[in-house]
Amino acid sequence: MKQITAVLFIILSFMISAQENKYSDKEFQQKLDSIKTEGNLLYSHESASWNSGDLMAANQKLREIAQSYLTYKSNDTIKTIFLNKDESLVVAEYSFKDNQKKPVKENFQPRKPNTTELNLNKIRSEVISQLSDPKYEVGVPEGYSLNIIVLPFNENYKVYLIPGTSQSGVIPFGNDFLFIADKDGKIISNKKFHSRLIPAFTQGENGITVTMTTHSHLNTNPFISATDICTFKLYAPLTKLEAFSVYSGALGTYMQYNYKKDSIEKVKRP
Structure with missing residues (x-):
């Protein structure tokens, strides 16, 4: 039994080592830049x-x-619409550009939802109806919520779940999910980025202000995630934090994101 355990350990170590050496520096940075782009897209929606x-x-x-x-995104504009109770009318529409906090346009003239809005609403409703299945492990700890972002993805849709909280002094990392749904809203694949909620508190003991936060990722999710970036960009401006880092045991390195510079890079230690 000890010999079998030793062999399994060697195989696992080899697999992790192979993963560490899988990417050249250029490929690694390209991967980080791609994740950052997705994170910024999620942030523009949230x-x-x-x-x-x-x-x-x-x-x-x-x-x-x-x-x-x-x-949802329409050309170079991010739009948020509000529907009435039976979802038959759009009663308010706000349009944003370049992540501005102030909308470039507001419209309060009631209208019927357009085709894009009807499709997105259908996908969202269909996916939500499937999330009670225990196999997806979707839950909401007390004091937190889950926000849903639906993005067109080729012929399918990406549906992200990102945690939220009204608590002050906390950045709610973790408890985030990605579902791929087909054109009818049926979930065809799913991913859980973190094993649990990882709240990062921005005030330490005795009122000390936290200036850096780090959390680690499982080997099954070795890279910093787009949801990490989105969550940090939403909550960091409410704190003294400018950057956060993720340690990847699978890749044997830290990855650090700075929201003021909108930069992401591999670092030896934050």
Whole structure:
């Protein structure tokens, strides 16, 4: 038994070592840049949702009629729309460009949802109806929520679940998911980026301000994730943090992202 265990350990070590050496420096950076691009796309959607939600909440008339919302990209614009109770009408539309907090256009003239909006709403509803299946391990710890982002992806759709919280002084890393759904909303593949919620607290003991946060990734998800970047960009401006890092045991390195520079790189140690 000891011999078998030793052999398995050697094989596992070899596999991890092989993975560490799989990428050249150029390929590694290209991978990081691709992840950053996806993270920024997620952030543009969530930022628009956040800002639109604040604007809608400040409008008493809208609060009374607006129910669900959708955020999507249209050419160079990110739009957030609010639907009425039976989802038959769009009652508010906010348009954003370049991650601006202030919309470049607002429209409160009720209209019917267009084809894009109807499709996205269908996909979202169909995916949500499947998330109660225990095999997906989707849960929401107390004090947190899950926000959904639907992105067209070739002939299918990417559906991200990203954690949120109204608690101050915490960045809710972890408990994030990616589902690939077909054109009818049926889940055809899924991925869980972290094993659990990993809240990063920005105030240490005795009120000490935290200036760097690091968490580690499982071997099955060796790279920093687009969801990590999106979450950090949303919450870091509310803190003193400018950067965070991820340690990958599979790759044997740290990856660090700085939201003010919008830069991501491999580092020896943060």
